[in-house]
Amino acid sequence: MPQIKKNKIEKTYWRSLQDKMDSKELESFIVNEFPKGTVEVSETMTRKKFLSLMGASMAMAGLVGCRKPVQKILPYVNAPEDIVPGIPNYYATTMSMGLNSFGIIVESHEGRPTHIEGNPNHASSKGSINSYVQASILDLYDPDRVKTPMYNSESSNLTNFKNELSSSPQDDTSIAVLSGSFNSPTTRRLYDKFRKKFPTSTWATFDLKSQENQISGLNEVVKEDLLPIYHFNKSNVILSIESDFLGNHDNSIHNQKTFSESRRVKTKEDKMNRLYCVESILTNTGMMADHRYKIKPNQAYSFLAELNNSLSQKGLYKLKKINIKKSIFDKKYQKFIKVLAKDLIKNKSKSIIAIGDELPRELHSLAFIMNQELNNNNTTITYHSTNDFLKPSLASTKELIKKINSGNLDSLYILDIDFVHLFSHLLTDKITNLVTNIYYLGSHRDLTSKISRWMIPKSHYLEAWGDATSIDGTMSIVQPLISPLYKSISTNEFISLLLGDDVSDYDLLKETEIWSSKSSSVFKKTIHDGYLKSKASSNIVNIQKISIKSQQNIYSKIENYLSNEKIGNLIARFTISNQVYDGRYTNNYWLREAPDSITKISWENVALISIKTAKDNNLKNSNVIKLKSKIDMKEFEIEAPVWILPGIPNDTIILEMGYGRELERDVDRNYIDEDVLGVNVLPIKEIGNYYSTNITLSKTQETHKIACTQDHHGLDFEKLAADEIEGRLPEIIRESNIEDYRLNDDFVLDYDRKKHIPDNDSDLPSMYPSHDYSEGPQWGMNIDLNVCSGCNACSIACQSENNIPVVGKQQVMDGREMSWIRMDRYFKGDIENPEFALQPVACLHCENAPCEQVCPVAATTHDKEGLNGMTYNRCIGTRYCANNCPYKVRRFNFYNYTYDTPDVVQMANNPDVSIRFRGVMEKCTFCVQRISEAKITAKNEKRDLIDGDVKVACQTACAMDAITFGDIIDKNSEVSQAKSLSHDYTLLKELNTKPRTTYLAKFRNPHPDLVEDNNKKGIIEHH
Amino acid sequence: MGSVVFFFSYFGSPKFTDVGYRPDQPIDYSHKLHAGELGMDCRYCHTSVEKSQEAIIPPTQTCMNCHKVVGLENEKLDLLRESWDSGKPIEWVRVHMLPDYAYFNHSVHVNANVGCASCHGRVDQMEKVMQIEPLSMSWCLDCHRNPQKHIRPDNIDVTQMDWLPSENHEEIMSKFIDQHKILPPEDCTACHR
């Protein structure tokens, strides 16, 4: 039971750290946070260290903000030149993920990074971010990070480790390193140095989400290591085969930006791209598709082969036919493939065939050839050299495993990979019996750290110097925002220790050729911009046409696969999680709690199955099943709860990887159950395969409760509800085929007119005199449903900007999730092949707000600028406003969710927003803190606000640019422009709430020849 | 009943509880001496008052600018020198405290020509700083509703302590306010986020 002391009540509202922090233990922690000596590294470094030191120590000693007890102010002793208390600073840095890296701008309050936004000039982020980047700030303040080096799980110190390294004899062959792939020039330099020093040692690079097949598949034909970058803005027709390029993809931000460019429709004249999607899982990309055809995981071969054939039939005569004994596809698919081929050829050099990373290499080769014949290469698809990257290599990993099993390995160095979680099931014996010494650089005390001789804390990327390269070759700097919170070192520092020299990450960076070659002014500028401004840095490779005849082996590979593949009746398809990625975000509660935009499930993974599969095995949601598989003579089994999802192939079980990582945690939170880990599905997955066919399913007696935020208590199986929803959705989500829109451009009014609702809100009668909104600015928002892919970036950004608490699985199950932006997901059409609609709903800031009128204490009121304000400290918590809100966007603090937020996590809080106490209602405020700041700045500069002065958190985060925000009085503002479009509509207009947030209708762009295949039934929601 | 209501609404109000709060400071720094007799400008120490929400307490450094050379033998300043040597900040006691859910911004008020004295009183006459206004919500609103009293003409410096409004000050200022679009907000959202 939570202990709420009375004086805590005041504490929970706080504005800035010096007001908040009052804990002795934190004071001590901050003292050893900055070990002596680390301060003098370099001039820039000093400033940062210093600033974070002072910022933090200011933080420490302040007392709580009420009259008694007395409140102390601790000024700087020696004020840093570039920091004014109360005014945040912004620094550019870079976050690497997989083989790509994103340029970001980090907001820092008195040396305390609090919020991340995209770097507008950086090629791979273009001013936006994805949910991973956004949430990565929480990892910095993760209270469960390893705080000191650990020697056999006993806390020790770095010097001991260094001594041991220098003393331990280094026999090359018995040394091995396991790391993920990386794109940092400096790390690459150190890697080469390592190889030189220990030539016969093993260095394995493993990514769970690997692009190896992509690279090697291209290498097969081009004889060069390349990665493609898709330019959707230049393409009319896009075919995705198992590729989630809008969702879980290394280059997702670039993809979303360019995709939305050719997707967005403003006028009847605008063109709109057409997206075909062929996939065995349900992805965000699939939900955006105009035509989505589900295939079984193994059918990608057949599909590409048949597409290849009909392409060559329909005009790409150069393409070599692949002989197929007998098509496995039915009429519908046959027709689809023909139409698709026609459409692709019709849009030669304006189309893209994008195929999923996991797919086997020969298919990547084949796709390349098709793209070549479609003249897409070098036009809509550019290829970029990956020579500077350390690429993932399955072979090396397998070799490492073999070496370990053989037992002649005495030191294994693991760079931030949870070895045990990933591979223990592949070992012949307990790892400790196989390898003498394991040295582990990691951030959490996971299964691997338990068996490691040395566990060295890894610095967060906001704590370390470094560099990174994006797929397009942009060279970026990684600069620290704060000096390491714990006794941690960066990957580069670790490798340099292995090399026997002990150099700081800053110097390591400076020694790297591309940086050492630069003049200090250029280097400074690079640090300021976050990336290197120079044409030279582009690594684009101009592809020569390759002759198809020379590619015989590819075709034979495919043919022989087709001729002798045999499939069990059940297939397990493995995919990367949208929440924990490959497991690295296991302890990131923002990502864990954000409901998956497709399943709406938070905190855990499930075994997704189709409705038919469920019927066949008589399974219901949250039944637990046992999955067995045989991998080279060994039996493996896992147990997982099932969840039924429309639109996935039958006899296929979709399993999300990355869950089930067991971590030791330092702090235990009252409302967050640490034991909720999900299931580790890796044991039944053959390493390197993305599906396995020899699976047996058996139902167990248990059930496992799932926290799902949209389909509570299986509404779907209740006819009454399903029918009602079917009737309602045409009103809630307005959509049209692009062709119909061109004939009837105010189709959004059809529904209203049928219901005798006047076209414009002003004609609706009201009993209350409306406020006077003639004076600007009047804030409003518009959300373009046509380009929303439901990637959750907005809701995580909102969580970061507005200090929204995490409430834990139990509370989510009780229907008390806190997220201010609710991502509504609806299915349309028949259950087997539905279409999809997504709708983010946050507070719509109604001009006739029903909530305001019923609040007995006027805690929620309207202001002159049309904001529906929420005064937390006036709220007494009657919850009447939430009851009366037709959009149900208000969130109530049923418990004091923040009372046990660890001090270090509180450092992630935005000082400009109150922390809400138990019993207080909260909701989207249109980022009122940002509006106030902008207004004050404008006032101080004696000028008027201009469009773009205020950008709200969700808006900047959205890579699709679906959200526009601004002054609706100013007719030229972005938002007024959007609202003036003919397909702009008001949600639940008939209630006359006059919301300030309106939606742009969704368009679909089906191929005329395939329309009748698209189910013409109204939308219905299946859960 | 009525008396109970009165009791709380009077004795509970900041006017009663807060006005006159005058805590001891670690160093008994005299604003009377510095701001008054020496006539130093407020902004010499409270540097950020024009750009930031906070009008910071100066870093030890600022004091040392002068006290490297003056008052060397004054043992009142031992703590100051100690802080300078050790690098440990001086723990000043906050006098003017707003609740943390009220977001006050110095810069916007100063730039709107609201004099320091309007809220902080004649600091230049205080040996030890004390709170002279209730700083209650209704007190803020009084000024936001009719600001002309406290807004100064452009030619008068906000930091000037002894300035007194002319008798026709208010109508001059109401014009001034209109033309400079100084619209003090009265919405909840102005201060509460």
Next chain:
Amino acid sequence: MADTATDKQQNYIVEAPLVEGNHNFSTITEKISSIVESKPPSGWLIAFLFSFSLFLMLNGAIAYLLWEGTGIWGLNNPVGWGFAIVNFVFWVGIGHAGTLISAVLFLFRQKWRTAINRFAEAMTIFAVICALLFPGIHVGRVWVAYFMFPIPNQMGVWPNFRSPLLWDIFAVGTYFLVSLLFWYVGLIPDLATLRDRTTSKVKRFVYGILSLGWRSSNRHWQNYELAYLMLAGLSTPLVLSVHSIVSTDFAVSLLPGWHTTIFPPYFVAGAIFSGFAMVMTLAIPVRKIYGLESIITIGHLDKMAKIMLVTGSMVGYAYAMEFFIAWYSGNTFESFAFVNRAVGPYAWAYWIMISCNVIVPQLFWFKTLRTSIPVLFIASIFANIGMWFERFVIVISSLSRDYLPSSWDYYTPSIWDILMLIGSFGLFFTLFLLFLRFIPMIAMSEVKGVLPEADPHHGDVH
């Protein structure tokens, strides 16, 4: 006026005597005061201890609520109001019969009221106390609940007078005060009687204080009658206003199933229905245990049953009307709200409501059933249950499924919800039993007034 007069004439002729057996002033006094003066029957103590322990449990539950927060209830995002509000509306409803009986029937010169008005009023007051408890504790931050009262404050902020919750406070508050006064004024003569009869010093002192030096002089009686009449006039409109205002909590919102103009009259009818049911539930055992059959006669029960029949049917009509209007309005949200009640996840509650409130009262068409004690008792209990479920259905089924299907959810009460519901009954019965013990449960002075003896022409020979 005239015909009421004639009615009276006839009443005098046909109406059965209001007090059976050969009671006279002294026997009445003896009978009723003795209950207070003598030791209570053993049953009383057991009942009291039981209900008091339930009351203690309620306190425990409230303490935990204040400690933990409203999260201990079964509430969730769409369903912001649960048992607390249901109980509030239920108890306010119960509180209706008392004032109706004592005030309205008094104005209509319904003499039969005298036997039951005293404890009907007591019941009212206790029920309203139970009701007032819930709005108090259901808010998220109880310690700032005073923001609701228009008190001058340093913030310079008033409450929002547009909010029905604010109206509630005034409406129920006034109702409580007036009923209390009304009840007390009625008590004065009887308290004086007890004062004069008692032998113990303490009692004499206490009753003496309470009876405000009543000497039953002619002037006293004149003022008393006037005051009583005025209070009756004052509280009559309140009977209607209170539950009408409470109903606006729902009617004013725009939630399908709440947003309907029929609520005020329909809530009042329901309230009277449940009020009389509760009077019946209490009266039947009491008259048995304390042997008051001669004063609270079958005739009384019969009359109450008739009123229940009327109001019950009114409620039934309201249910039907809601459905009709929902369909007739052509508003899909409205019609779904009601279909969902009848066949949706909360259908069970809906059908309990219908059968208890509409079907059961229909028994009272038959005199035999109206006059059979067991039937009356059981029916009255059913009516209470039914009325509680009416509020449950209105509050929860409407909230759980409103406009956007994405936010639909299902409400299940937590153990704390249930404990507090039971506990509130504990509070109610604790108070009621104390009343039975220490205060004459029947208005002696008034009953005397309806005795033949009281008729000026009593004993005249023609």
